[in-house]
Amino acid sequence: MKVGFIGLGLMGLPMAENLRKAGHTLYLHSRSGVPAAVQGDGMIACENPAEVASKAEVVITMVPDTPDVEKVLFGEKGVAGGLSDGKLVIDMSSISPVATKAFAKRIEELGCGYIDAPVSGGDIGAKAATLTIMVGATETDFERAKPLFEAIGKTITLVGGVGSGQTCKVANQIIVALNIQAVAEALTFASKAGADPVRVRQALLGGFASSRVLEVHAERMINRTFKPGFRVGLHMKDLEVALSNARALGVALPSTAVAQQMFNSCVANGDIDADDSILCTAIERLSGHEIAKGS
Template sequence: MKVGFIGLGLMGLPMAQNLRKAGHELFLHSRSGVPADLQGEGMTACGSPAEVASKAEAVITMVPDTPDVEKVLFGENGVASGLSSGKLVIDMSSISPVATKDFAKRIGELGCGYVDAPVSGGDIGAKAATLTIMVGASETDFERARPLFEAMGKTITLVGDVGSGQTCKVANQIIVALNIEAVSEALVFASKAGADPVRVRQALMGGFANSRVLEVHAERMINRTFKPGFRTRLHMKDLEVALSNARALGVSLPGTALAQQMFNSCVAAGELDEDDSIMCKAIERLSGHEITKKS
């Protein structure tokens, strides 16, 4: 398939590379420029989102936030201005479910399909093509997009109509944030009590407390390696989407609000662009103790 890909950041770059490995022809655009190693046979750099849309059958967007998606789609030289009837727009960013429905309506008026398909799995999943992909779309558009998803992900689920993918991703981010907070508390507690957090983590991974956060993020907390797999600023953005939509729905999310406040304290400490496992430092500062290995 001729595929447009807009947004070649930490997640987008390996996702695009996996599409190329699967044999798709790529038309690429990124505000920071298209890397030289993504230009060559079967890969073409484009000067604008409109140019991408004019050349591709399906256009994928993978950018940070709701305003970024709106600008890419409907701004000057945006995707919408390059579309022709019958094409497919697939947004794999993590953004507002409400805005997603509006974007889909506007793209639909141009005679094109729209799919929202946010992902989970971080940069590790993006590189390994094992992402979890949560899809909101019609059955027809989902089937059109499926071959692309299969090149990037392992668990692909049609959750419901447009907007449902983003709603599922918000739920995912709530669970992950609260899990990070819980694992942070547990490791600070264990370390301060004199236990080796390395062995505590190993023991917990064999029981009901196991999770991907315990497997991946706890290791980062223990080894003090906070190079971003998923930046704190992006997780905070997702939690703000959760809290703002919760207010509109009249839903109480007390744990989510607490996790957001923990992230806020990391921002105050200048840790906005670290991995979201950095939340452990907020717990450490409150406790006056840093997670410390025995050896």
């Protein structure tokens, strides 16, 4: 297919590269510019989102937040300005489910399809093309987009109609945040009690407490490697979507609110751009103890 891809950040760039490896032609745009190293061989830079949309059959957006998606779609020289009947827009950002439904309605009024398909798996999954993709779409649009999803993801689920993908992603981010906090608390407890957190993690990976967070984030906590796979600021944004939607729905999310405050503590210490595993430092500060190998 001729695929437009807008947003070439930590996740977007490897996703676009995997689509090219699958044989698709890519029309690219990013607010920070398209890296010269990826241009050529079916990777074509465009001046603006409207140009991307005019040249592609399917346009994918992968940008940080709800206002960013709105600007890319409907701002000056936005995607909407380059669309024509029958094209398909796929937003793979993690944004508000309510806004997603409004965006979809505006795109559908232009005679085009709209899919929300946020992802989970971080930069590791993006590079390995093993992302989990949560899709909100009609059956017809889903089948049309499926070959693209298969080039970048491993677990692909049509959750329901438009907006359902974003709702599922919010649920995902709640679970991940609480799991990060749980792992941070467990390792801090074990370390201060005198156990080696390396061996504690190894033991727990073989039991019911095992999780992807325990596998990946616990190792980062122990080794103090907080180079971002998924930034604190982005996870905070997702939790704010969860909490604001929970207020509207009358749903109680007490543990999610606590996790958000732990991330706030990290931001206050200058770590907004660090990996979200750095939440452990908020627990460590409260405990007066840093997780350490060989405790």
